Amino acid sequence: MNRILIKNARIVNEGTITEGDVYIEGKYIKEIAGAISAKSPDVKIIDAEGSFLIPGAIDDQVHFREPGLTHKGDIESESRAAVAGGITSFIEQPNTVPNAVTHEILEQKYQRAAEVSYANYSFMIGGTNNNLDELLKTNPKNVAGIKLFLGSSTGNMLVDDEKALENIFSSTELLIATHCEDEGTIKKNLEKFKEQYGDNIPVKYHPEIRSAESCYISSSKTVELAKKTGARLHVFHLSTAKEMELFTNKIPLEEKKITAEVCIHHLWFSDADYDTKGALIKWNPAVKTAADRDALWKALLDDRIDVIATDHAPHTLEEKNNPYTSSPAGGPLVQHAVVAMFEAYHQKKISVEKIVEKMAHNPARIFNIEKRGFIREGYYADLAIVNPGLPWNVKKENILYKCGWSPFEGTNFKSRITHTFVNGQLVYTNFKVKDIRCGERLLFDR
Known part of the structure; x- marks a missing residue:
């Protein structure tokens, strides 16, 4: 033994x-x-x-790209990078190819992880405009929850039928995690910039295209729907100051029906960094202003935001170097997330106890993970x-991501x-x- x-x-x-x-x-x-x-x-x-x-971090939002996108990353390579970064468990998202919107596809991912994963794993099932029956088959004991894309991202999983959305929210007791950006607002903003720049839009305009307004319109509607239906909602990767008014610290975490997450990149970078980092910090939702970043930090520390995650989403450098309209959003983060937060500890922005609360304890509590997330006997x-x-x-030599780069290089x-x-x-x-x-x-x- x-x-x-x-x-x-x-x-x-x-x-x-x-x-x-x-x-x-x-x-x-x-x-x-x-x-x-x-x-x-x-x-x-x-x-x-x-x-x-510390308890190993539990990353409640990653994209490890398997199946179908394994030139960017795979369960083996990215879980390997995760354990090097002190992340011992991950919850992976369904926008792989094919999309994990049936239990047959979902179980194939679980079987693959059982063969190759260095870290503990769960996979969310994806909601669509027409798969409610499949969602209702989900076993709450061994699946983390349901993921809904309310703004388009990698993969075609946009849920934009309001009736379908309300049916999902009112029909399940499973945790529903959402990507909140308003598609109509984004399309309108994109067309305006395309008229001026064509496909070669400077990436510094990304936060104007995937705007704070688009985030708030979507997240506020989603929070309102959760309140109306009583659904258990967890809002992923918040990025704006305005959205912070939607969340509360007035009740204990265990009593919250609506919880919130922030990602490393939204706490670290601001729109001033596009000049040097370019598409390497192109994420959806976009990295926004320093004022937005400050508001996220404030909400994190006063417990309106409950979880710190990565939204780890690798792409190749070749893909990232495409013109704006074909350069994908996302970047690799699992190897460097915990030490990035410890850098904030050195800067006296956050305590080690708070880092552990947001990266280990709270994900375990929010998802009701059995016997993980704490240093306890048994x-x-x-x-x-x-x-x-x-x-x-x-540096390149110590980056473990399959894509071979990091926004933290240097x-x-x-x-x-x-x-x-x-x-x-x-x-x-x-x-x-x-x-x-x-x-x-x-x-x-x-």
Whole structure:
């Protein structure tokens, strides 16, 4: 049996940091105490002195591109990058090819992940204008939820029939996660810029095309529909100051029927970065103004926003370098998300306890994930050790994404993930991912 003893760690869990040891036996955390002695000679001892021991991050929104788009990334390559970044579980989205809008296609993805994934996994089923019967077959115990694209993105999954939308919201108790942008507003804005620039629209106009107005129109309608129907709504990748008025911190997370997420890129970049990063920071929804970014940070810290995720969505550099109208939106982030947030910790923007709350505890709570997201005895040993004083530079040689690039290339991070554990297995140490694909299907306590 696998036995690991982590000594002298700064254990970050449920709002506190305590010095102590954690003993792992098999897949599980067996003991947490101030001092633990090795109980047998076969125990592997890891000294984490000076480092934080955190629950492995749970990324509730990724696009790993398998099946059908595997030239960009695949479950094996991107889960490998995720564990290198301290992310031990992911929830993947349905806009693959074919779209995961039937249970037959969904189960094929689960079967593939069982063969190759380094991290724990779940896959959302996609909603369309006409697949309500299929959605209602979903087992809440082993599928994360339903994903609805209310703005077009990679893949043709736009749900724009208002009656179909209301039927979905009123017919299921499953969590519904949404991409909120108003398609009519975007099309109108795009035509205006195409008249002036053709296909070669400067990417700096992306936040004017995928505008704050388009986001608010869609997210406000969606929140209103959730309130009307009583649906369990989780709004993905919020990007504007205006949208923050739609969410509350007045009640505990467990009582919220409507929850919210922000992504790393909307917390890190602003429209000033288009001049240097260009299409590498072209996302949907768009990276917007510094004022929007500041408002997102404020809402994150006062708990109107509940989760930090990545929306990891790799494309090749060749694709990204196309003219604006054919350059796809999205970028790779799972390897660098946790250390990016620790950079904000060094800048005194956020505490380590809050990072753990938003990247591990709250995704586990919101999705009711069984025995993950916390450092608790009896829970799965999904853990990461973060050394806050071990600087490194992001460069081509240490980027693990299949697409081979990162919007953080050239960035110096002060903190480093030194160890990642998935289901009790040490899968990553200091830039080396071991060939241990021990990810398991996430189960949900509902």
